[in-house]
Amino acid sequence: MRLNISTKVVGKNTILVPYREHHVPKYHTWMRSEELQKLTASEPLTLEEEYRMQKTWQEDDDKCTFIILDKHKYDQNHDENDSMIGDTNIFITDNDSMVGEIEIMIAEESARGSKRGWEAVILMLLYGINQDIDVKTEEDVGVKYANxxxxxxxxxxxxxxxxxxxxxxxxxxxxxxxxxxxxxxxxxxxxxxxxxxxxxxxxxxxxxxxxxxxxxxxxxxxxxxxxxxxxxxxxxxxxxxxxxxxxxxxxxxxxxxxxxxxxxxxxxxxxxxxxxxxxxxxxxxxxxxxxxxxxxxxxxxxxxxxxxxxEKLEPKSKGEKGSKYDKSEL
Incomplete structure (x- = not known):
């Protein structure tokens, strides 16, 4: 998101930084994990696809994502990539801008159970309140999950x-x-x-x-x-x-x-x-x-x-032609 492109949010144990190009290789490694794919309902991308996706997250106005750093490790080595432990993002889920949804992933197993995820959520919550973020909801962009x-x-x-x-x-x-x-x-x-x-x-x-x-x-x-x-x-x-x-x-x-x-x-x-x-x-x-x-x-x-x-699919009207992209449907 352009709004947070130069933002750093510092807590006691964690730091939130914008998702940048140099973070992609480690993020890509995380998302090769079948466990994380299942927990985040994600499909694996190639490294090239991951770079392209990072660019959309950085430039689009309807995405607000931060990489979570371990503050203590970062204070010692000042290396963001080595200090990465997960990511978090925020969605506004109601017409009331004070109501939102925060998602978080602690990808590094060694960082789990240490309340770093809890602190990152609090930091993201405070950031959202202070910035009065207007991020589109999944429903706003037409996402409707199966019942x-x-x-x-x-x-x-x-x-x-x-x-x-x-x-x-x-x-x-x-x-x-x-x-x-x-x-x-x-x-x-x-x-x-x-x-x-x-x-x-x-x-x-x-x-x-x-x-x-x-x-x-x-x-x-x-x-x-x-x-x-x-x-x-x-x-x-x-x-x-x-x-x-x-x-x-x-x-x-x-x-x-x-x-x-x-x-x-x-x-x-x-x-x-x-x-x-x-x-x-x-x-x-x-x-x-x-x-x-x-x-x-x-x-x-x-x-x-x-x-x-x-509920059944309505048959195509007589004379209606299919597209070269159209495959058989169930």
């Missing part, structure tokens, strides 16, 4: 798709073992085996990263594969030589959005919570009861709103 119904709907759709793919295999597999080579092993059809279920579940939430946000739609169908009409139009303009500035590098346009990466995390949690229900359906209800109904209505969403399960 539990929408996550379950997508999980059921993707799992059903995987089962249909694996169901085409007609192999017979051997299961169990014997102490000698004389006694034959038990044989079973792959399509009715535990192995098929395991392979169908493996990476099922990763498939969500193939989705995009279709902001021209308002219901659960906004989560779908294929490029949205908005981005089809924008790519078309770029192809014609028109300069389009979205505040992020062109190379990152097709990266999974915050909503999509967060939905992947939501999917993994919902899957873990409902493994037994999926197994129950697979062994006893498959072919008899719809997976969405069994998994979502009867289990994951029991006694809660499941109306999103009945």
């Amino acid at each position: 539990r119904c929408e996550v379950c709907k997508v999980l059921a759709t993707e799992l059903q798709g995987r089962l249909e793919e694996t169901g085409k295999v007609h192999d017979v597999i051997e299961i169990g073992y014997s102490l000698d080579d004389v006694q034959p092993k038990k044989k079973t059809k792959y399509e009715k085996s535990e192995l098929r279920l395991i392979e169908s579940l493996e990476g099922v939430c990763e498939r969500i990263l193939e989705y995009n946000i279709h902001k021209e739609r308002q219901d659960s169908t906004r989560f779908a594969k294929g490029m949205s009409q908005t981005f089809q139009t924008l790519h078309g303009l770029v192809d014609k030589g028109v300069k389009v500035d979205l505040g992020i590098p062109y190379e990152l346009w097709d990266k999974p959005s915050a909503e999509i990466t967060h939905m992947k995390t939501q999917c993994e949690s919902l899957l873990e919570e409902n493994e037994s229900a999926i197994e129950e359906w697979y062994w006893n209800h498959q072919g008899k009861t719809d997976l969405k109904h069994f998994l979502c209505t009867k289990n994951a969403l029991k006694n809660t709103d499941d109306s999103c399960l009945f």
Whole structure:
């Protein structure tokens, strides 16, 4: 953010400094951690992409980010990179400029549990009050995360798709073992085996990263594969030589959005919570009861709103042509 481009906020144990280009390599190293990716609902970027993203954070008026330094280490070596322990940012989340949301990440494990994160939040809070920051909220810029119904709907759709793919295999597999080579092993059809279920579940939430946000739609169908009409139009303009500035590098346009990466995390949690229900359906209800109904209505969403399960994508009107960027949608 231009407002904090030359600002340093000093506390007792921490210092907040603007996120600058020389911080990028260490920040990039942090974000290669699968743990931090999951906790922050982030997708890994290349180093080049990280440099481009840092530039947008520094120049845009709707982003306010600081790198957190360990003050005691910095006082000794005056090396910002060596003293980096995390980052923090602030969003104004209401029309009332005195209401905001602060996010924080303490990436260095050695700095956790020492109240440095707590102090950094206090410093950011005081900075926000004193500067009367007007930072756009996620909702202001159109970010709308999936609710539990929408996550379950997508999980059921993707799992059903995987089962249909694996169901085409007609192999017979051997299961169990014997102490000698004389006694034959038990044989079973792959399509009715535990192995098929395991392979169908493996990476099922990763498939969500193939989705995009279709902001021209308002219901659960906004989560779908294929490029949205908005981005089809924008790519078309770029192809014609028109300069389009979205505040992020062109190379990152097709990266999974915050909503999509967060939905992947939501999917993994919902899957873990409902493994037994999926197994129950697979062994006893498959072919008899719809997976969405069994998994979502009867289990994951029991006694809660499941109306999103009945929302369907409107078919394209007769004669409507697709774009070269448009892929098949679910």
